[in-house]
Amino acid sequence: MSAPQVISLGCRLNISESEQIRAMLAQERDLVVVNSCAVTSEAVRQTRQAIRRARRDNPAARLLVTGCATEVEREQLAAMPEVDGFVANTAKLDPRAWNVPAAVPAPQDRTRAFIAVQNGCDHACTFCIIPQGRGPSRSLTIAQVLAEVERHLEYGASEVVLTGVDVTSWGHDLPGNPPLGELVQAVLDTFPNLTRLRMSSLDGIEIDPLLFELFAGEQRLMPHLHLSLQHGHDLVLKRMKRRHLRHHAVDLVERLVALRPDLAVGADLIAGFPTETDDHHAANLSIVRDLRIVHGHIFPYSPRPGTPAARMPQVERETVKRRAAQLRAVATQTRDEWLASLVDKPHSVLAERDGTGYTPHFARVALPHGTTPGEILTVTPQRYENGLLQ
Structure with missing residues (x-):
């Protein structure tokens, strides 16, 4: 091999960061970077598998690992003979960590620009290890975000996506605690020629009034709301330490759809969370229909060592798999019905x-x-x- 290879696992933010790493290392040779994920035990297994496969495919290359798994599974990964070294997750976008020049690379994706306006998380959901992998919530300033948007638009991006680990916590660490809606409004006001602005996954309970108004009436903000929902039953949501209940999500979607009927709703849902009963699962199934979730991301729960949920009474694995399959079936049917309704329309x-x-x-x-x-x-x-x- 000659040009560097960057292998990305996990979330959309990781994918965005991998593109930046690829551009930053464009002049390097015989280098493989694995940008790892540690959100579940399965994600760590896939990371290890990707490392072994990368070494088999590139036996002479230098193989470096970064990402969340390097923070929470360092000993396990360090024991792998395939790995030559690590770059800290918090430093992976710093050229100095890779010993390369600090010049700002040209964006590689000129179709859609993913801009990480926020990183890290201050919450303590019982199933999640990400705060250990990415640290506390940190926000770019409005000026920094506008500079990034301008750079991508100059290179021809047709759509901008604002992303992060917990995007709706943007601004909580900035002077004056500005709400996310203020950032979105600033992007739209500063770049009147930007025709498509999209938001990544949002925590519905933290959607501020201005952001709600923009979703309801601003045509340049795409009618695509993806919620970090996780479950449809209140007791499970409480055991997850989520900050919303079912009725919060239902009310939010009903109010938005009433104002913007073409809004497409997406959501993350976990099947088989510890202590989940048949009734809890039925609530999970029903919320797909109640919210008309057409972009469903379904995850079978897997215990993550180091999290409180891993110490709770577990649901049998076969039951978890069956419930995940049932959730996917309902989500697929809802999506198919929606897509069929878009036929013969411009x-x-x-x-x-x-x-x-x-x-x-x-x-x-x-x-x-x-x-x-x-x-x-x-x-x-x-x-x-x-x-x-x-």
Whole structure:
């Protein structure tokens, strides 16, 4: 190999950071970087698997590991003979940590720009180890975010996505504690030519009044709300130490959809959390329908050593798998019904590099051969097949 290879596991923020690492290390040779994840025991297993595979495929390369697993599973990873070294998760975007020049690299993705406006987390959800891997919540200032947006737009990005570990906590550590809506408004006001601004996963209980108004009425803010929901039953939410209850999510979505009927709702849901009963699971299934969740991210619970949930009474693994499959089935049916309803209607679609593109509410559309990546075009799909509007 010659050019560096960056292998990314885990969340969207990790993927965004991997792109920055790839650009920063563009002049390096014979280097493999594994940007690890530690959100679950399964994620750590996949990290170790990725490290072993990378070494088999690149026996002569220098192999470095960064990401959350380097903070919470350092001893386990250090014992792997395939690993040559580590870069601290908090330093992985610092050129000095990689011993490369500090020049700002050109963005690699000129279609959609992921901008991490916040990192870390101050909360203590009982299933989550991420605060140990990424540290406390830290926010970019509005000026820093605007500079990043401007840089990506200069390189031709057609859509900007504001992302982070706990995006709705943005601003809590800044002077005056500005709400996230203030940042979103500043981006829209500063860049009137930015036609598509999208938010990554949000904690619904922390959506401030200004951000609510923007979701309800600002056409340049995409009608795509992804909630860090986790469960549909209040008792399980309390045992997770979430800060919302079921009715908070239902009320939020009902109010927004009443003002913006085309809003597409996504959510993270965990199946088989410790102590989950059949009734709890039924509430999880029903909230998919109640909120009309069309972008469902379903996770079977797996115990993460070092978290309070790992010490709670566990649900049998076969039951966890079965409940996850049932949740996926309901989410898939809800999504299929929604996508079928979009047929024979015109949609503004942002073209990707793989011959598909995405509508404002993140429905995936097949595009004509030869469409230029980054182009925004109007498409009227004639059918829905195999997960694609066509």
